[in-house]
Amino acid sequence: MKILVPVKRVVDYNVKIRVKPDGSGVDTANVKMSMNPFDEIAVEEAVRLKEKGVASEVVAVSAGVAACQETLRTALALGADRAILVNTEVELQPLAVAKLLAALVAKESPQLVIMGKQAIDDDANQTGQMLAALLNWPQATFASKVEVDTGAQTVTVTREIDGGLETLKMALPAVITTDLRLNEPRFASLPNIMKAKKKPLDTVTPEALGVDVTPRIRTLKVEEPPKRQGGVKVADVDELIAKLKNEAKVI
Amino acid sequence: MGHSVLVVAEHNDETLVSSTAHAIAAAKQLGEVTVLVAGTHCGGAAQAAAQCDGVAKVLQADAPELAGHTAEAVTDAVLAAAQGFRAIVFPSTAFGKNVAPRVAAKLDCAQISDVIRIVDEKTFVRPIYAGNALATVTCDDQLLVLTVRTTAFDAVAQRDEAAPIESLPVTFTGPKVELVSRELTQSERPELTAARVVVTGGRGLGSAEQFHALLEPLADKLNAAIGASRAAVDAGYAPNDWQVGQTGKIVAPELYIAIGVSGAIQHLAGMKDSKVIVAINKDPDAPIFQVADYGLVADLFQAVPELTQKL
Numbered sequence: 188m189k190i191l192v193p194v195k196r197v198v199d200y201n202v203k204i205r206v207k208p209d210g211s212g213v214d215t216a217n218v219k220m221s222m223n224p225f226d227e228i229a230v231e232e233a234v235r236l237k238e239k240g241v242a243s244e245v246v247a248v249s250a251g252v253a254a255c256q257e258t259l260r261t262a263l264a265l266g267a268d269r270a271i272l273v274n275t276e277v278e279l280q281p282l283a284v285a286k287l288l289a290a291l292v293a294k295e296s297p298q299l300v301i302m303g304k305q306a307i308d309d310d311a312n313q314t315g316q317m318l319a320a321l322l323n324w325p326q327a328t329f330a331s332k333v334e335v336d337t338g339a340q341t342v343t344v345t346r347e348i349d350g351g352l353e354t355l356k357m358a359l360p361a362v363i364t365t366d367l368r369l370n371e372p373r374f375a376s377l378p379n380i381m382k383a384k385k386k387p388l389d390t391v392t393p394e395a396l397g398v399d400v401t402p403r404i405r406t407l408k409v410e411e412p413p414k415r416q417g418g419v420k421v422a423d424v425d426e427l428i429a430k431l432k433n434e435a436k437v438i
Numbered sequence: 439m440g441h442s443v444l445v446v447a448e449h450n451d452e453t454l455v456s457s458t459a460h461a462i463a464a465a466k467q468l469g470e471v472t473v474l475v476a477g478t479h480c481g482g483a484a485q486a487a488a489q490c491d492g493v494a495k496v497l498q499a500d501a502p503e504l505a506g507h508t509a510e511a512v513t514d515a516v517l518a519a520a521q522g523f524r525a526i527v528f529p530s531t532a533f534g535k536n537v538a539p540r541v542a543a544k545l546d547c548a549q550i551s552d553v554i555r556i557v558d559e560k561t562f563v564r565p566i567y568a569g570n571a572l573a574t575v576t577c578d579d580q581l582l583v584l585t586v587r588t589t590a591f592d593a594v595a596q597r598d599e600a601a602p603i604e605s606l607p608v609t610f611t612g613p614k615v616e617l618v619s620r621e622l623t624q625s626e627r628p629e630l631t632a633a634r635v636v637v638t639g640g641r642g643l644g645s646a647e648q649f650h651a652l653l654e655p656l657a658d659k660l661n662a663a664i665g666a667s668r669a670a671v672d673a674g675y676a677p678n679d680w681q682v683g684q685t686g687k688i689v690a691p692e693l694y695i696a697i698g699v700s701g702a703i704q705h706l707a708g709m710k711d712s713k714v715i716v717a718i719n720k721d722p723d724a725p726i727f728q729v730a731d732y733g734l735v736a737d738l739f740q741a742v743p744e745l746t747q748k749l
């Protein structure tokens with residue numbers, strides 16, 4: 188069984204982002220870029236399935252500028268077998284990414300796509316569900332547990348939902364999106380980082396895949412959210428209660 | 439703005455989930471609202487939807503296939519209803535986030551997630567980068583799928599008179615998914631996203647026992663919901679659906695009390711629109727104090743029981 192893992196290159200989650208003064212976007216020049224944290228969890232899950240003998244091959248995919256190769260090398264260092272870059276300078280929106288991934292699925296025929304629930308830059312939470320729709324595959328979003336039954340060709344997934352957890356069972360092929368509690372990703376070891384440099388990384392273009400990636404949504408402006416004024420420090424519990432009663436009037 | 443807008447209701451067949459009344463409020467700003475209630479024996483929820491202020495019509499899709507409210511089946515119901523609408527609106531909850539993109543891709547239309555403000559019928563404001571930036575976006579497509587932040591739109595009220603309810607036939611063509619089980623956290627407390635007061639615990643609570651022993655009496659006194667940081671959920675102090683933040687629940691109560699929470703940007707993303715924020719932390723430099731209206735630098739193991747007792 189082959190698993191496809193889409194990984195996105197995003198501003199590292201530790202970076203305090205800055206809005207460009209002209210309101211055209213967020214400053215991404217000279218800031219640390221990393222693999223989207225949810226995608227690290229997706230790679231980890233796929234690699235564990237391979238280590239368990241459930242999967243035979245893990246293919247990482249990233250769509251975007253040439254620098255996404257770094258993200259793919261990270262995926263290879265974490266245990267993916269090979270990688271595909273869909274190279275484009277066009278700003279990619281979730282529907283376009285889903286179409287690119289659908290085209291790759293048609294070529295690669297994986298039985299499972301495991302991806303992040305949400306990219307921490309656009310916070311869209313769309314691509315996995317869109318991919319499942321385009322393929323007419325079942326979907327299991329926000330996964331906190333994945334069990335593949337290779338004999339029955341089914342997957343049982345526990346999902347984090349509002350109010351608790353739910354467990355779904357569906358036939359393969361399927362799309363799974365990861366939530367934070369699915370696993371704890373490993374760190375890439377130095378030998379594995381060296382080995383990753385030799386693993387195959389192919390490049391394709393949206394044109395070659397026959398996908399129109401023209402953005403459908405236009406960003407008119409990006410601005411800083413209203414700043415919250417830090418308040419006061421209170422000396423003790425009594426003063427806190429007094430403030431909440433008399434000043435804020437919330438209790 | 440005079441478009442027709444379809445709101446996809448989140449409900450439990452008997453009644454609506456509160457998020458639906460917020461989604462209807464947002465949709466009202468775009469035009470005439472029709473609500474789709476898709477479920478099994480969901481007449482109760484359809485009736486509740488018909489009595490929401492501003493609803494012109496309810497479509498009830500009632501079929502055994504819809505029992506689990508799975509994305510696959512609900513999408514088929516939305517596709518059966520979608521004709522003629524200019525926008526399809528979902529609440530930005532686990533339910534809405536799960537279904538909306540599936541619908542959007544089936545209709546080959548763009549989705550705008552987490553709308554917090556409607557500028558005009560095709561222009562919206564949404565947070566990006568964990569709320570550290572706000573983007574104003576526009577789309578010229580004939581049809582748009584939106585998910586809306588419930589905290590950004592005040593819920594519509596219930597009224598006595600009811601809009602007409604039509605039944606909607608659905609052909610199910612999507613893949614079949616079996617709902618094996620659903621474990622919902624039982625709680626007498628107000629729901630996290632709707633509570634007037636939220637008491638949130640972080641890693642500073644130290645253990646699941648202490649998390650509950652300290653926070654529950656305080657929450658009881660304040661009739662509050664209990665939230666948790668990601669670190670607290672990861673450590674098993676609290677269930678996953680209590681997580682507040684960029685990738686958890688977004689809350690905006692009248693009073694938010696953060697206890698033993700450092701205030702990482704991912705956490706702030708979920709609570710910084712609260713009206714009054716209180717932070718209790720022993721580290722005077724914890725970033726949570728930068729957003730707190732009232733900060734108490736103290737050991738929580740002393741301060742919290744004292745607070746509970748004196749309230």
Ligand SMILES: Cc1cc2nc3c(=O)[nH]c(=O)nc-3n(C[C@H](O)[C@H](O)[C@H](O)COP(=O)(O)OP(=O)(O)OC[C@H]3O[C@@H](n4cnc5c(N)ncnc54)[C@H](O)[C@@H]3O)c2cc1C
Pocket residue numbers: 200224225307639640641642643666667668669670681682683684685686687697698699700701702703704705708718719720721724736737738739
């Ligand atoms: C992709 C991604 C998504 C994330 N999403 C979320 C999210 O949705 N929500 C979220 O919360 N986090 C999220 N995080 C995690 C976030 O970055 C932080 O790691 C997390 O919020 C830290 O939780 P904490 O404040 O409880 O723990 P810590 O940062 O460890 O803080 C504990 C605090 O408790 C204080 N403390 C300790 N003992 C005491 C005491 N006795 N008395 C008083 N104070 C005490 C300490 O001073 C400290 O400030 C996400 C991270 C990533 C990478």
Ligand SMILES: Nc1ncnc2c1ncn2[C@@H]1O[C@H](COP(=O)(O)O)[C@@H](O)[C@H]1O
Pocket residue numbers: 193194195196223225226248249250251279281284302303304305306307309310311312313314315
């Ligand atoms: N440009 C991209 N390249 C590869 N994967 C992507 C890309 N954009 C999004 N994804 C995948 O889709 C998930 C959800 O992203 P989003 O819908 O943008 O929040 C991410 O966690 C990735 O797994």
